Amino acid sequence: MEQLSSYLQFHDVTKFFGDVPVVQQPFNLAVPAGQFVVFLGPSGCGKTTLMRMIGGLDTPSSGEILLQGMPVGAPDIRRGMVFQSYSSFPWLTVRKNIEFGMRFRRDLSAAQKKERAEYFLKLVGLTDFAKSYPSRISGGMRQRVAIARTLAADPDVLLMDEPFGALDANLREDLQFELRKIQKNSGKTTIFVTHDVEEAVFLADRIIVFGPRPARVIADVDVISLIGSERNENVRDSERFFHLRTEILHLLRGRDAKKSAAA
Amino acid sequence: MTVPASPTRRKRSSLLCFRQQVPHSASLLAALLGAAVFLGGWQLLVELRVVAPVFLPPPLKVAQTFIHMSVDGSMLPNTLVSIRRVWLAFLISALLAVPLGILMSGYRIIGATFEPMIDFIRYLPVPALVPLAIIWFGVGETTKIFLLWLGTFFQLVLMVAADMKRIPNEYFETAYTLGARPRQTLLPVALPAMLPQLMDSMRISLGWCWTYVIIAEIVASDSGLGFVIWTARRFMKTDQVMAGVIMIGLIGLVTDQCLRLLHRKLFRYQ
Ligand SMILES: Nc1ncnc2c1ncn2[C@@H]1O[C@H](COP(=O)(O)OP(=O)(O)O)[C@@H](O)[C@H]1O
Numbered sequence: 001m002e003q004l005s006s007y008l009q010f011h012d013v014t015k016f017f018g019d020v021p022v023v024q025q026p027f028n029l030a031v032p033a034g035q036f037v038v039f040l041g042p043s044g045c046g047k048t049t050l051m052r053m054i055g056g057l058d059t060p061s062s063g064e065i066l067l068q069g070m071p072v073g074a075p076d077i078r079r080g081m082v083f084q085s086y087s088s089f090p091w092l093t094v095r096k097n098i099e100f101g102m103r104f105r106r107d108l109s110a111a112q113k114k115e116r117a118e119y120f121l122k123l124v125g126l127t128d129f130a131k132s133y134p135s136r137i138s139g140g141m142r143q144r145v146a147i148a149r150t151l152a153a154d155p156d157v158l159l160m161d162e163p164f165g166a167l168d169a170n171l172r173e174d175l176q177f178e179l180r181k182i183q184k185n186s187g188k189t190t191i192f193v194t195h196d197v198e199e200a201v202f203l204a205d206r207i208i209v210f211g212p213r214p215a216r217v218i219a220d221v222d223v224i225s226l227i228g229s230e231r232n233e234n235v236r237d238s239e240r241f242f243h244l245r246t247e248i249l250h251l252l253r254g255r256d257a258k259k260s261a262a263a
Numbered sequence: 264m265t266v267p268a269s270p271t272r273r274k275r276s277s278l279l280c281f282r283q284q285v286p287h288s289a290s291l292l293a294a295l296l297g298a299a300v301f302l303g304g305w306q307l308l309v310e311l312r313v314v315a316p317v318f319l320p321p322p323l324k325v326a327q328t329f330i331h332m333s334v335d336g337s338m339l340p341n342t343l344v345s346i347r348r349v350w351l352a353f354l355i356s357a358l359l360a361v362p363l364g365i366l367m368s369g370y371r372i373i374g375a376t377f378e379p380m381i382d383f384i385r386y387l388p389v390p391a392l393v394p395l396a397i398i399w400f401g402v403g404e405t406t407k408i409f410l411l412w413l414g415t416f417f418q419l420v421l422m423v424a425a426d427m428k429r430i431p432n433e434y435f436e437t438a439y440t441l442g443a444r445p446r447q448t449l450l451p452v453a454l455p456a457m458l459p460q461l462m463d464s465m466r467i468s469l470g471w472c473w474t475y476v477i478i479a480e481i482v483a484s485d486s487g488l489g490f491v492i493w494t495a496r497r498f499m500k501t502d503q504v505m506a507g508v509i510m511i512g513l514i515g516l517v518t519d520q521c522l523r524l525l526h527r528k529l530f531r532y533q
């Protein structure tokens with residue numbers, strides 16, 4: 001659908017909570033429009049904090065984050081976020097949840113909003129559950145609701161903080177497959193946080209691998225050049241996939257693996 | 264979800280099993296039995312003249328008086344007066360407490376302004392303020408409403424603020440990244456997110472209103488259930504006192520059950 005050419009950039013960003021450094025070394029990153037970037041690292045290394053700063057939910061202690069060349073400020077509709085828990089509103093039906101994503105958009109008429117809600121319901125395969133409340137559907141469906149709601153708002157950047165973290169393995173794989181497809185079709189620049197290596201490799205165009213806190217980049221992996229951009233269940237079983245996964249696991253464990261993966 | 268307990272050792276029919284489910288019919292029967300034993304013992308106590316009926320009228324007599332007073336018009340108009348006072352004071356309390364509680368929790372500076380003061384006032388016992396209320400407002404309707412309001416408003420504000428504080432931050436942050444300004448989240452996010460809790464808080468404070476209305480009516484009134492009870496006391500009509508007390512209990516029970524039912528209906532999505 002809509003394809004805005006966004007360009008996201010971290011410029012010498014640091015973050016301290018009081019005296020506690022979370023991002024101590026100035027962090028720099030340039031994300032081209034439409035790229036699917038995964039932040040991968042151990043728990044507590046500062047991935048969420050970096051992502052929240054893109055969303056404007058936290059502010060950098062120094063440096064700045066640029067979206068299309070302009071410093072980002074308070075949260076707004078251009079940077080949509082999907083959380084791991086409390087991701088959908090329990091008091092709204094699936095359809096109303098998705099419509100909520102367009103509640104603060106003035107550019108759409110009521111009819112257009114209805115139509116879009118229908119479109120995104122279908123996109124995430126929840127048309128039959130439109131009238132259900134989140135408590136009546138599975139955890140995986142709830143995350144799809146949240147994704148559809150954020151897409152309906154049509155942000156420039158899609159931010160996802162371990163959205164599949166609470167789901168069991170099979171469901172996770174299905175959702176990863178769907179998300180990758182949706183992301184490619186919509187062309188949304190996406191930042192996805194996870195500590196799961198396989199998830200990262202399957203989803204990402206590019207993986208930023210972090211070491212333990214304070215956040216320190218130990219690798220910037222160009223996944224497309226290593227396993228291609230086509231992702232399906234065959235890819236998951238391929239040797240290249242397995243190799244890359246192992247290599248990143250070693251990186252994370254601090255072994256001095258041959259850096260064939262690191263770009 | 265019963266834990267399978269070694270069925271060979273324990274008979275399935277045993278009702279006295281630690282932390283285990285019992286059939287619904289058994290619970291009901293037990294409740295009825297308990298009440299019957301209580302009322303029977305009470306009746307027996309009076310029949311055997313262990314206590315004088317003037318101090319403890321038998322339950323049958325109390326029931327008789329209750330029906331009699333309900334029919335002859337000495338109870339129902341006074342009951343309506345009390346109900347009206349309770350609901351009027353309660354609604355004023357709620358209408359003021361809900362917005363203030365939400366603002367206090369939403370904006371730290373507003374919380375800092377009011378919280379210490381409210382924390383102090385809510386510990387003032389209502390009966391201690393009766394003399395002041397009478398000096399200020401006389402013995403009219405205003406005094407009673409004021410006392411009830413005093414007893415509930417400050418408690419309720421703090422409960423509302425706590426209900427608001429309990430809302431997960433994710434709900435607000437999701438709304439921000441969908442384009443909402445903080446203020447724009449109050450109605451579509453904060454209110455529905457806290458509503459189930461909020462209704463419980465209001466139900467609890469409605470219960471307190473009933474405590475305070477009786478105090479207010481005993482101290483300064485010529486109408487209401489408190490007045491009925493207090494008048495009966497003067498003539499040692501213990502059965503009438505008890506009938507009045509039972510009426511209060513019944514209203515409380517019915518109101519509570521209705522609100523719980525409404526709660527279940529409204530928040531079926533939970
Ligand atoms: N608001 C906060 N105040 C103080 N410390 C925080 C705050 N948020 C996060 N931290 C700390 O910053 C570190 C990084 O947190 P986070 O970004 O959530 O890591 P990750 O998402 O990689 O698990 C953690 O040690 C956490 O305790």
Ligand SMILES: [Mg+2]
Binds near residue numbers: 047048161
């Ligand atoms: Mg995190």
